[in-house]
Amino acid sequence: MRRILILLSVLLLCAPVLRSQVLLRSQWEGARVAFLGDSITDARQIATTNNIFWNNLKDILGIEPYVYGISGHRMNQIIGQGERLEREHGQEVDAIIVFIGTNDFNGNIPVGEWYTYSMEKTIDDGPEEVERKHRELVYDDATFKGRANTTLRWLKTHYPDKQIIFLTPIHRGFARFNDKNIQPPESFANDNGYFIDDYIRAVREIADVWAVPVIDLAAISGLYPLLDEHTPYFRNAETDRLHPNTPGQLRMAWAIAYQLLGYPARFPKFVAVEMDYAEDAPALPADVLDKVRDGDILRVPARDEAAVKSLEELIPALERRGFTVLDGAAKLWAVRGIPAPEKSERTNVY
Numbered sequence: 001m002r003r004i005l006i007l008l009s010v011l012l013l014c015a016p017v018l019r020s021q022v023l024l025r026s027q028w029e030g031a032r033v034a035f036l037g038d039s040i041t042d043a044r045q046i047a048t049t050n051n052i053f054w055n056n057l058k059d060i061l062g063i064e065p066y067v068y069g070i071s072g073h074r075m076n077q078i079i080g081q082g083e084r085l086e087r088e089h090g091q092e093v094d095a096i097i098v099f100i101g102t103n104d105f106n107g108n109i110p111v112g113e114w115y116t117y118s119m120e121k122t123i124d125d126g127p128e129e130v131e132r133k134h135r136e137l138v139y140d141d142a143t144f145k146g147r148a149n150t151t152l153r154w155l156k157t158h159y160p161d162k163q164i165i166f167l168t169p170i171h172r173g174f175a176r177f178n179d180k181n182i183q184p185p186e187s188f189a190n191d192n193g194y195f196i197d198d199y200i201r202a203v204r205e206i207a208d209v210w211a212v213p214v215i216d217l218a219a220i221s222g223l224y225p226l227l228d229e230h231t232p233y234f235r236n237a238e239t240d241r242l243h244p245n246t247p248g249q250l251r252m253a254w255a256i257a258y259q260l261l262g263y264p265a266r267f268p269k270f271v272a273v274e275m276d277y278a279e280d281a282p283a284l285p286a287d288v289l290d291k292v293r294d295g296d297i298l299r300v301p302a303r304d305e306a307a308v309k310s311l312e313e314l315i316p317a318l319e320r321r322g323f324t325v326l327d328g329a330a331k332l333w334a335v336r337g338i339p340a341p342e343k344s345e346r347t348n349v350y
Contacts, residue, residue, distance in 0.1 A: 021059075022059070022060070022061065022062035023059065023060045023061075024060055024061055024257060024261065026061060026260075026261050026265075027261075027264060027265045027266075028061040028062065028063055028260055028261075028265045029061060029062035029063075030062060030063075030064065031061075031063050031064065031094040031095055031265035031266065032063070032064045032066060032089075032092065032093045032094045032095075033054075033057075033063045033064065033065055033066065033093070033094065033095045033096070033097060033265075034065075034066040034067075034068065034082075034085050034089070034093050034095070034096045034097070035054045035065055035066070035067045035068065035069055035097050035099070036068050036069060036078050036081045036082060036085070036096065036097070036098045036099070036100070037069035037073070037078075037081075037098060037099035037100050037167075038069055038070065038071060038072065038073045038074070038099070038100060038102065038103050039069070039070075039071035039072065039243060040052075040053075040069070040099060040102075040170075040243060040244065040249075041053075041054065041067065041069025041099050042067075042069045042070055042071045043067045043069070044071070045243075049235060049243075049245070050235065050243075050244070050245045050246040050248075050249060051246040051249055051250070052067075052249050053244075053249045053250075053252040053253040053256060054067060054097075054253075056249060056250050056253030056254075057253050057256065057257060057260075060253060060254065060257045061257055061260065063265075066085060066088075066089060066093060068081040068082075068084055068085055069081070069099070072103060073100070073103060074100065074103045074104045074107060074109065074147070075100050075101065075104050075109075075144060075147040075148055075151055076141055076147040076150070076151070078098060078100055078151045078155075079150070079151055079154045082096075082154060082155060082158065082159075086158060090289070090290065090321075091159075091289070091290070091321045092320055092321050093159070093162065094162065094163065094265050094266040094322060095162060095163035095164070095165065095265055095266065096155065096159060096162055096163070096164045096165070097165045097166075097167065098151075098155075098164070098165070098166045098167065099166075099167040099169075099217070100166075100169075100203075101144070101168070101169040101199045101200070101202070101203050102169040102170075102172060102196065102199070102242075104144045104147070104199055105169070105172075105190055105194065105195075105196050105198075105199045106183055106190065108190045108191040108192050109142075109143065109144050109147070109192075110142065110143045110144065110192050110194070111143065111144050111145060111194055111198050111199065111202055112138065112140060112142070112143020112144055112145040112146050113138055113143070113145055114137065114138060114145050114149065114205070114209050115135040115136060115137060115138060116135065116136055116138055117133060117134065117135050118133075118134050118136075119131050119132070119133060119134065120132065120134035122134075137149045137153075137209075139153070144199060144202055145202055148202065148203075148206055148209075149209070149210075152164075152206065152209075152210040152212070156210065160293065161267060161269055161293065161294050161322075162266075162267075163213075163263065163264055163265060163266060163267065164212045164213075165212060165213045165214070165215060165260075165263065166203055166206050166207075166212060166213075166214045166215070167203075167214070167215050167217045167256070168200045168203045168204060168214065168215070168216050168217050168218045168219075169196060169199055169200055169203065169217075169218060170217055170218050170221055170223050170244070170252070171186055171196070171218060171223060171224055171225055171226065172185060172186040172196050172225065172241075172242055173185050173186070173225025173226055173234065173241025173242060174241050174242075175239065175240050175241060175242035175243075176238075176239045176240075177239070177240070183242060185225070185226055185241070186226070187226065200216075200218045204216060213263050215255075215256055215259045215260075217252060217255065217256065220255045220259065221251055221252045221255045222251065222255070223244060223248055223251065223252070225241035225242070226241075232245075232247060233245065233247050233248035233251060234248055266322050267294075267322075268324065269294040269321075269322050269323045269324065270294060270295065270323065270324050270326055270332055270335050270336070271292055271294070271295070271296050271297070271298060271318055271323045271324075271325055271326070271332075272296075272297045272298065272325075272326045272327075272328055272329045272331060272332035273297075273298045273300065273311065273314075273315065273325055273326070273327065273328075274297065274298075274299055274300070274327070274328045274329055275299075275300055275301075275302040275308075276299040276300060276301050276302060277302045277303070278301075279303070281299065281301035281302070281303070281304075282301070283301060283304060283307060284298060284299075284300060284307060284310075284314075288314075289314075289317055289318070289321070292318065292323075294323075295332065295336065297329050297332065298314075
């Protein structure tokens with residue numbers, strides 16, 4: 001018995017160490033991942049109720065999470081979370097994961113449409129002017145799809161070289177938080193006649209409309225709070241079958257982790273740095289780090305000792321943002337597989 005107790009004590013002492021180790025070695029190890037979303041993502045849960053999926057992903061994949069989810073938020077509030085991310089971390093983030101939609105359902109936001117359609121004239125082979133069916137994205141804050149279009153436009157404009165991934169909402173069970181906040185299970189439609197399935201499908205469609213991966217968490221997590229047998233994965237069988245508890249969050253984390261293994265954590269980005277020996281060579285702009293994009297050329301005035309010295313800080317800062325820094329524009333053109341253009345054609349030179 002004594003030997004068993006000693007062995008048990010050793011195992012318990014080792015448990016935190018084992019849990020802190022990365023369990024799946026992959027492209028996501030060390031990646032800086034921002035999480036935007038609602039109460040299921042909100043970091044405040046850890047201090048009050050349960051662990052969270054992104055904290056588990058930290059252990060499973062070795063990511064560094066930046067968390068901005070806020071309880072109650074809807075699709076049209078994701079941009080505000082993104083703005084805070086941008087203020088606090090700039091471009092020093094590799095991927096952004098967005099988990100949103102369940103509060104839009106509960107808030108009776110109409111699903112809406114992705115596009116409006118009309119007949120417009122265009123030039124076809126010939127050239128000959130023809131009339132074709134034409135579509136334009138809807139940016140309507142009154143609908144879920146309109147809000148999604150606005151959100152994706154902002155994310156892709158502010159983070160054009162980042163991995164952006166959406167998660168579908170999960171299934172919903174009954175929840176009663178107080179007498180004024182009672183939410184029926186998903187077997188009931190909302191006030192506009194939409195079921196949670198409609199919002200799940202809309203998030204799935206984001207992949208086609210905006211060219212971003214979507215992880216179908218509603219399906220692959222396996223969480224189904226309408227069955228009593230699944231209540232061990234939710235906070236309270238009687239009053240909260242909406243929020244996953246620690247076991248439920250862990251189950252989501254493992255489902256997400258194996259999906260993430262199939263996606264890049266970051267995309268390759270290259271920037272060239274070369275010296276400019278001209279007498280009147282312009283200085284690099286002070287906000288060059290915020291302006292630089294994949295394929296840019298940074299020309300440093302060689303006669304400016306301070307500018308040359310600044311490379312000691314600039315190059316590591318670029319590398320932290322995921323850039324491979326090349327010595328000279330010729331190497332950049334070689335990487336991109338194109339001949340060097342005329343100097344007048346270089347529109348991406350700082």
